[in-house]
Amino acid sequence: MLKFVRKYTFIQKIICLCIVLCIAGTTCSCNLLNRMLSSLLVPERRTVAFSEMTYTRPDFKAVQSEIETLKKQIEKDNVSYKKQLAGLRNFNRAYWDYYSMYSLCYVHYALDTTDSYYKDEYAFFGETNPKMQYLLEDLFVACNQSKHKKRFEADYFGEGYLDAYDEGSSYSPELVEYLQQEAKYLQQYHDASADDTITYLGQKRPFSELMEEARTEAEQEKILSAYKVQTNKKLGEIYVNLVKTRLQIAKLLGYDSYAAYAYETLERDYTASMGAQFVNQVETYLVPLYKELTKDGVGYPELPALSWQQISKTTGKALSGIDPAVKDIYTYLEEYQLYDAAPSSGKIAQDFTTYIENYDAPFMIINPRGNWTDVLTFAHEFGHFTDMYLNYNTNYSLDLSECASMSMEYLILPQIAKENAELSRKLSAYKMYDTLSVYITQSAYTAFEQKVYQLSPEHVNLSEINSIARDVAQRFGSEERSNFEYTWAMIPHFYEKAFYCISYCFSNDVAFQIYQKECEQAGSGADVYLDLIQWDAQQTFLENIQRVGLVDPCAKGRMQEMRDFLADYYGYSDQAAAA
């Protein structure tokens, strides 16, 4: 029985790391736009309780006509400059109303993907959002070509912003269609992944029910195996369509590869080839240690059960001990009930934090696993929550977002020790193995995506992708633990945002440095953390890291250092030195 529990836990684990979702703006230029628009808002928090946030479908036709009228006025220059500028400024309200309702709708949809009302509403945004991006690009091209270009930049966009539109719009009706297609496949994936029904012995039944009723370990193994194969087929086919669509999107936007496009939209200050080099370092230095540990049966320790009702209470107390500023943010989260950690059927199969702009409110969704890993998940999401709260969601670097969340997982450990030393030891041992596991699995996921997106469109099919997954699992030593050949199809990141996973490696390195500081002197890690997440928006990710005195994760020798540290922790120093 134990053997099975461990395997099942692994399936839960591979979908554990969250996704931070910034709904507004899906292209690079729009990320810049969001930053610029946000800077124009007066930061007076407008939060109300989640239950009082009202959703109404935006009038997209009115938004469309507002942008088109504005564009014509700018093109014809038939109204004064003052009026054109006022038109741009007025448009901010319509823009944020639209994206606030998009986020709010997404939260409701995620809470219950079977609710037909929010399902339709979510589909409405999938349809209209690419059109919105297209209209905006056209508007900015008009601003770029206007004789008032410099004044627009000085008064509204910021210096140099419009230069990106020198060549005209990168959007075409064809691109809009591909983006709409991508949104449709994503919704198909959400609907399909929230439903765990499988066919077993000729009957369609929920996987969770079948597992509960199974009487022997052998029967559970059979059900699990059927689940993996059938889910791989069901979700994998959607992934195939997504990849084909994305290859077209990158091509239409003029990128050499989808990886290059993805790294740019995620606002990274390292390139896809630097990411690939990092993956090679992990493979060279950490994989041999990981394989040794696997051979010796070292893995995630079992953690005690924890009911979902206890998650926020337990975590809240520990989080509040980190720093008074963190405590205030936790009080705010509770006061406005900006999270949902209850298990329910139809709930989206992932953890995430998003931001509802018009209420200046982050919101977290957690799928509880029923044990103490939920405390780490809650802390992780709360790290995103803290970043979004303090920065009014103006940080668009995924790496910085993940530093905020992963650090919180480490910072909570010494606080839990104050209440329960034994539990804290178990949780720390879990987190230590997780530290190694993050490097291995997230690098393996990145290696997988690198190969998949290098395929030519005619070679993108499920059997080819399963075979890539099999090879990657062998290289990274994860074939026995995860059955990755099939289970890759259950990882939300591959659907939600390609090339997301490498951020976990870079950010974990930073988070771990913060943890080391906290262990050396209580409070010093929390100080660096709070200093780091009050990002300097003028600086890149790596510059922000260095600003607070931490070491660049890409620095030469970092992975050797990490290998030495972990080998020492596990008492494998001799083997590591020989590797």
Ligand SMILES: [Zn+2]
């Ligand atoms: Zn995260």
